Amino acid sequence: xxxxxxxxxxxxxxxxxxxxxxxxxxxxxxxxxxxxxxxxxxxxxxxxxxxx
Amino acid sequence: xxxxxxxxxxxxxxxxxxxxxxxxxxxxxxxxxxxxxxxxxxxxxxxxxxxxxxxxxxxxxxxxxxxxxxxxxxxxxxxxxxxxxxxxxxxxxxxxxxxxxxxxxxxxxxxxxxxxxxxxxxxxxxxxxxxxxxxxxxxxxxxxxxxxxxxxxxxxxxxxxxxxxxxxxxxxxxxxxxxxxxxxxxxxxxxxxxxxxxxxxxxxxxxxxxxxxxxxxxxxxxxxxxxxxxxxxxxxxxxxxxxxxx
Amino acid sequence: xxxxxxxxxxxxxxxxxxxxxxxxxxxxxxxxxxxxxxxxxxxxxxxxxxxxxxxxxxxxxxxxxxxxxxxxxxxxxxxxxxxxxxxxxxxxxxxxxxxxxxxxxxxxxxxxxxxxxxxxxxxxxxxxxxxxxxxxxxxxxxxxxxxxxxxxxxxxxxxxxxxxxxxxxxxxxxxxxxxxxxxxxxxxxxxxxxxxxxxxxxxxxxxxxxxxxxxxxx
Numbered sequence: 105x106x107x108x109x110x111x112x113x114x115x116x117x118x119x120x121x122x123x124x125x126x127x128x129x130x131x132x133x134x135x136x137x138x139x140x141x142x143x144x145x146x147x148x149x150x151x152x153x154x155x156x
Numbered sequence: 157x158x159x160x161x162x163x164x165x166x167x168x169x170x171x172x173x174x175x176x177x178x179x180x181x182x183x184x185x186x187x188x189x190x191x192x193x194x195x196x197x198x199x200x201x202x203x204x205x206x207x208x209x210x211x212x213x214x215x216x217x218x219x220x221x222x223x224x225x226x227x228x229x230x231x232x233x234x235x236x237x238x239x240x241x242x243x244x245x246x247x248x249x250x251x252x253x254x255x256x257x258x259x260x261x262x263x264x265x266x267x268x269x270x271x272x273x274x275x276x277x278x279x280x281x282x283x284x285x286x287x288x289x290x291x292x293x294x295x296x297x298x299x300x301x302x303x304x305x306x307x308x309x310x311x312x313x314x315x316x317x318x319x320x321x322x323x324x325x326x327x328x329x330x331x332x333x334x335x336x337x338x339x340x341x342x343x344x345x346x347x348x349x350x351x352x353x354x355x356x357x358x359x360x361x362x363x364x365x366x367x368x369x370x371x372x373x374x375x376x377x378x379x380x381x382x383x384x385x386x387x388x389x390x391x392x393x394x395x396x397x398x399x400x401x402x
Numbered sequence: 403x404x405x406x407x408x409x410x411x412x413x414x415x416x417x418x419x420x421x422x423x424x425x426x427x428x429x430x431x432x433x434x435x436x437x438x439x440x441x442x443x444x445x446x447x448x449x450x451x452x453x454x455x456x457x458x459x460x461x462x463x464x465x466x467x468x469x470x471x472x473x474x475x476x477x478x479x480x481x482x483x484x485x486x487x488x489x490x491x492x493x494x495x496x497x498x499x500x501x502x503x504x505x506x507x508x509x510x511x512x513x514x515x516x517x518x519x520x521x522x523x524x525x526x527x528x529x530x531x532x533x534x535x536x537x538x539x540x541x542x543x544x545x546x547x548x549x550x551x552x553x554x555x556x557x558x559x560x561x562x563x564x565x566x567x568x569x570x571x572x573x574x575x576x577x578x579x580x581x582x583x584x585x586x587x588x589x590x591x592x593x594x595x596x597x598x599x600x601x602x603x604x605x606x607x608x609x610x611x612x613x614x615x616x617x618x619x620x
Contacts, residue, residue: 107199109209112274116212119270120198123216123263127373130259134377138384145387148394294567301563305554314617315550319564322546322610326568329599333571336592337578 168386171245175379182376189369197362204359213271215363219370220263224292227257227374231299232324235317245382247313248389250320252381254300256374261293287334295323309389403487403495410499413472424461424504425511431457432515443520450519451580454529457515458508459540459573463565465504466544467551467558469496470615474552483619489612497538497545497608505537521584528583532596536576539600542607543568549611553618572599 109116197215204211231250238247268286269279280286302319306312435453436446473479482492512533513526521529547565551557578592 107209109212110203112209115270115274116209119213119216119267120194122266122270123220126259126263126266130256131373131377134381134384138380141384141387141391144391148391152394291567291570294563298560298564298567301560302550305551305557305560311553311617311620315614318610318614318617319550322607323567326571329571330567330574333574333595336595337574 168245168390172383172386175383179376179379182372182379186369186372186376189365189372191369193362193365193369197359197366201358201362207275210271210274211359213267214359215366217264217267217271218363219367220260220267221289222367223370223374224257224260224264224289227253227260228292228295228320228324228327230378231257231320235320238313239317239321244313244389245386247317248385249378249382250316251303251313252385253374253378254296254303256377256381258293258296258300260370260374261289261296265289265293282338284331284335284338287338288331291330291334292327295327299323309392403491406482406487406492406495407499410496411502414499414503424465425507427464428457428461428508428511429515431460432518435519446520447522447584450516450521451525451529451584452577453519454512454516454521455533455536455573455577455580458505458512458533458537459569461508462504462537462540462544463562463569465500466548466565467561469500469545469548470552471548471557479552479615480619483616489615490608493545493549493611493615494542494604494608497542497611500545501538501541505533505541509533509537522586524586525580525584528589529580532576532579532583532593535579535593535596535600536572539572539596539603540569542603542611543572546607546611546614549615549618552615572596575599 194215198212201212203209231253234246234250234253237243238250265286268289272281272286273279299316299319302316303312306315432453435449439445439449470479473482483489485492509530512529516526516529544565547561547568550564551561554560575592575596579589579596582589582592
């Protein structure tokens with residue numbers, strides 16, 4: 105299944121690894137901050153509706 | 157009336173409900189295109205006769221480099237919309253896009269360096285394109301740092317918009333300066349990443365799928381992050397109001 | 403306008419003003435370079451134009467955060483903003499004052515320091531010309547950066563980060579004029595580009611600087 109990358113295996117694999125890690129970090133950080141802010145927003149909305 | 161309908165989304169509420177509805181499609185499209193494109197490219201394309209298997213790096217390098225430039229252009233457009241029409245969503249979209257641009261520039265630089273090592277025998281050469289991307293990276297860093305440094309969101313939006321505008325002019329100037337400077341330094345250097353023109357079809361189709369994947373990923377991320385920024389801004393505004401009442 | 407310029411110059415020359423700081427830094431850089439790269443005169447001749455330009459640029463950068471910060475702190479910037487003078491002229495005068503107190507001394511000191519770096523004889527005139535043409539652009543661009551960061555505490559680092567990429571074209575063309583001049587090559591193209599950048603920046607950037615200053619003074 106794994107293609108024969110020949111003598112450039114290190115270069116190709118590290119390029120893919122580095123890029124995928126960077127993309128995953130970006131998506132995870134985006135979603136983490138998004139969740140936090142959305143939860144905070146929901147909390148405040150609830151409080152406001154309670155207080156009228 | 158077409159333009160009227162577009163401006164409707166400048167209303168933050170409307171933006172949030174609409175973006176929430178269409179976001180799942182963009183996440184899915186991004187995932188499908190990236191998985192298909194990268195697997196196709198990595199496992200099912202032949203080696204290049206000159207570059208060997210390093211040609212597979214093209215599926216990451218070219219899309220990220222394209223995004224790095226286009227995201228800056230998008231930030232310029234949304235900054236201008238903020239300056240002219242004062243739509244908060246527009247300014248926040250620019251803010252939301254910038255960190256994505258940083259990551260895209262980093263991917264382009266990293267894959268370029270890793271590709272350059274076996275092909276040119278060096279991690280880094282002051283090739284005009286590499287140099288331009290390094291400068292673009294600095295512009296992104298400064299832009300994000302300015303957003304982070306200023307507390308008042310409207311002041312930050314105004315200042316970063318002007319910085320984006322002025323930065324764009326200087327980025328273009330730098331591009332020409334760097335081209336001039338490098339030709340002046342080593343005449344006839346033929347090392348370049350200019351492979352787009354002569355990419356064969358076997359490489360071209362998976363590359364297109366990967367580019368689509370990066371575009372969809374960017375759209376999904378920027379919609380989601382803009383939603384986050386709109387809420388964060390609202391939370392801030394509410395907090396200030398409560399403090400004022402107390 | 404003249405009164406404002408004279409006031410800025412007086413403040414700079416007074417003890418604690420920015421005058422001399424840039425010059426001292428320029429001197430330090432050029433004197434230390436031979437210690438760090440070795441005393442081979444051939445090598446020094448090669449890198450002299452670049453070192454002189456880099457030293458001048460860093461000396462400019464160093465003095466930028468005082469450009470508007472002092473007036474901001476004591477409130478005189480608010481007074482200036484309400485004065486009948488348009489803010490565009492005020493930032494232009496500020497940039498001019500910065501150039502007269504930082505850029506001009508650097509231009510005049512460059513030939514002396516060129517001797518220390520074993521600059522090639524035809525280079526002297528081109529180093530002076532390129533610095534004289536280029537340093538005004540550095541001051542005007544720096545004023546824009548200072549206007550962006552004026553309201554911030556500890557804005558110095560951010561200011562350097564913002565101004566750094568904006569300085570690249572000026573540095574490239576300026577150093578290229580000096581380098582080509584020192585090697586006796588044709589300098590017309592980079593010289594025209596450098597002059598173009600300086601002229602364009604002086605004509606247009608004060609509007610951006612005034613705009614961001616207005617936002618910061620809100």
